[in-house]
Structures are given as structure tokens and as C-alpha cells.
Amino acid sequence: MRSILLQTIVYFLLTLQISYAQTVVKYTSGSFPLKKELKATKVAMIDELVNPVQILMIDENTVILNNPDVSPAFHVVNLKTGKIINQFGLKGQGPGEIIYPFSCQLINENKIMVHDLNGKKLLFYNLDEILTGNKHLMPSILKLSPLLYPRKVYSLSTGYYFVNLLGHKDGYSNCLMNSEGEATRFLTMYPKLGFDYNMNIASNYFGTFSDVSPDGNTVVAAYSDWDRIEIFDEEGSLHTVIKGPLFAELNEKSSNSLVNKVLRSGKTFYKSPIAGNSAFMVPFSGRDFRIGTYNTLYWFGNDGKPLANFNLDRNIKAFTVDWDQRIIYGINIDMEPEILKFQF
Numbered sequence: 001m002r003s004i005l006l007q008t009i010v011y012f013l014l015t016l017q018i019s020y021a022q023t024v025v026k027y028t029s030g031s032f033p034l035k036k037e038l039k040a041t042k043v044a045m046i047d048e049l050v051n052p053v054q055i056l057m058i059d060e061n062t063v064i065l066n067n068p069d070v071s072p073a074f075h076v077v078n079l080k081t082g083k084i085i086n087q088f089g090l091k092g093q094g095p096g097e098i099i100y101p102f103s104c105q106l107i108n109e110n111k112i113m114v115h116d117l118n119g120k121k122l123l124f125y126n127l128d129e130i131l132t133g134n135k136h137l138m139p140s141i142l143k144l145s146p147l148l149y150p151r152k153v154y155s156l157s158t159g160y161y162f163v164n165l166l167g168h169k170d171g172y173s174n175c176l177m178n179s180e181g182e183a184t185r186f187l188t189m190y191p192k193l194g195f196d197y198n199m200n201i202a203s204n205y206f207g208t209f210s211d212v213s214p215d216g217n218t219v220v221a222a223y224s225d226w227d228r229i230e231i232f233d234e235e236g237s238l239h240t241v242i243k244g245p246l247f248a249e250l251n252e253k254s255s256n257s258l259v260n261k262v263l264r265s266g267k268t269f270y271k272s273p274i275a276g277n278s279a280f281m282v283p284f285s286g287r288d289f290r291i292g293t294y295n296t297l298y299w300f301g302n303d304g305k306p307l308a309n310f311n312l313d314r315n316i317k318a319f320t321v322d323w324d325q326r327i328i329y330g331i332n333i334d335m336e337p338e339i340l341k342f343q344f
Helices: 002-017 127-131 199-204 259-263
Strands: 023-026 034-038 054-059 062-066 074-078 083-088 101-107 111-116 121-126 140-143 150-155 161-165 174-177 183-186 208-212 218-223 228-233 238-243 267-270 279-288 294-301 306-316 318-322 327-332 338-343
Touching: 054 101, 054 318, 054 327, 062 101, 083 127, 101 150, 111 127, 111 150, 121 127, 150 208, 161 208, 218 267, 218 279, 279 306, 279 318, 306 327, 306 338
Parallel strands: 023 238, 034 306
Antiparallel strands: 054 062, 062 074, 074 083, 101 111, 111 121, 121 140, 150 161, 161 174, 174 183, 208 218, 218 228, 228 238, 267 279, 279 294, 294 306, 318 327, 327 338
């Protein structure tokens, strides 16, 4: 308890001593200096893919696929051989098992962190053991506070965690969490409208798709139903807001309790971004939210500067980026699940 109090005091003092200027970047589809068509090539697979919803880049030869509806949930794929070299993340409620694997993240270059949404815990796996084919992995576990309702959790370079909240009674959308699983500082808030809506489930209306950079210094949060992207630093400070491409303003005079109609009548703007240490890519849709695939990727600097607009010749439902090799890997499900790659 004492350590939690000390950590809270330290972050409070940092907040008082440091003042961040927030930058607002407005853009249109014509703001990108580069527009490019990217052609897909198929990664030749020997082993069959299931139904992945997330693809995580480990190195230039390896990705991890998150298949939350099967057990084990995580499949490790060698991109050169097309083989699944290991599987981990047994579903269940026993020791080291996962109820619902919502996301995974590579941290410190030697650990994989898995967020169990329904189990309200984080699981940490040794990456070397995963890559050497160990079938009997036993993760370390961090249980999250029962007072927190996290939607997504990301490990930061400071040792803290950035938490996107399902909701909060006081309207907070994000917070910082310490290594004890307790909130230390609440950050941004969900928008205030001209009528009341349930703040405890506010992410249902103002949901974000997020990612953290490999160095743990940048968090990118893109709104699914609002043309807004927020960029945070490793201290949890919001330093850049990107607005576009339509510059929509929330209708604060509406008395309609269906908040989604205030936004885009069920249209979805952004999907899950992939953050790099200096730039990020985010899918843009603008179509009906029930359409789960996309073929447009916007590339921004972590300062919000528009860099490129990529149009993919095949639709994908999830992607990752090999920043060093300049390759986008995407999951396509037109016929059966396959991995596509796009050189950029």
C-alpha cells in the first residue's frame, strides 16, 4: 500500500511540474504528400490459419496471430516457412489460462503480454520459450483492480500501463496503472454532450482502437465513430490531436439519446492503428460499422504530420508493420484466412 501511495505522489508531482502544449492537426484526404497503390503478395502457408483478429510483429521472420475463439488462442507463424511453430494461451479458468484474450503486446523484446479482458488480468510469457517451441509455458500474472474496467492495456517504457477504460462513473476514458494493477492517474475524458448518457459504458459510443510504439513511448488512440486521433507520450500526457478528414463536430444540442447518431449514423472512421517509434499507420473506413474490412491506410508521423495515403488492392481485417523492411502484413478473409504482404 505504501509503494502505491509513493508512486501516486511521484506522478502527481510530475503532473504539476511539467506543462505540455497540445497540438491540433487538421487534415483532409488531400493533405498527404504521397498517395500510392500497394499490391498484395500472398505469404505461402503450409499450416492452415484459423480466424485471427490480431497479427503481432515479432521480427522479420515471425508473427503471432490472436485467435480468441480457439484454444490455444495464440499461433506463432514463421513467415519464411509458412509453418505454425508454436501455440500458447490455453482457454479456461485454471492456473495460467485465459478466459478471453483481447490483445497481446511485445514488451522489453523478450516478453509477450496478453490482456485477458474477462479474466481482468495480464499474463506475461517468455518470448525465448515461445520461439523455441516450449509447449508448457507458465506465465506470470498481474491481477487488475476490481475497481478498474479496462478495455485495452498497454505497457509503457516507464513501467506503468496505459489503460483505455470501458467507462468510468466520472467520465474518464483513459488512466495510468501501476505494477500493482491500481489506477494512479486518470487522463482524458469522454466528450460532454448536450444530454446525459451512461458514462459507465461510454466506450460503446466513443470507442477507440489503440496501439503502443515498440519503445513504449507513444500511445495512439483512434476513435471508431469520430474523426479524431489522440497521441499520448510515455507519461500519459496527450500532446497531439489529429482531426479529419471531415472535421466533424459533435452535435451538442441534440436531445437524441442514441449517441452514435450524433456522430456518423453508424459509420466507422478508424480501425486499429499500428504504432512505430516515429510514425504510425491507421486504417480509415468511413463506411458502415458492420463492414469489418478495409483497404485504406493513412500514415502519420507521431507529431501528427500526414505522410502517405496507401490504397491496398486487397481488403484486410487486421495488420502489422515491419518498419525496418517497410512491409505491411495483413489478414485477408475473402475466401479463407490468409496473410498478405504489401511493400511500401
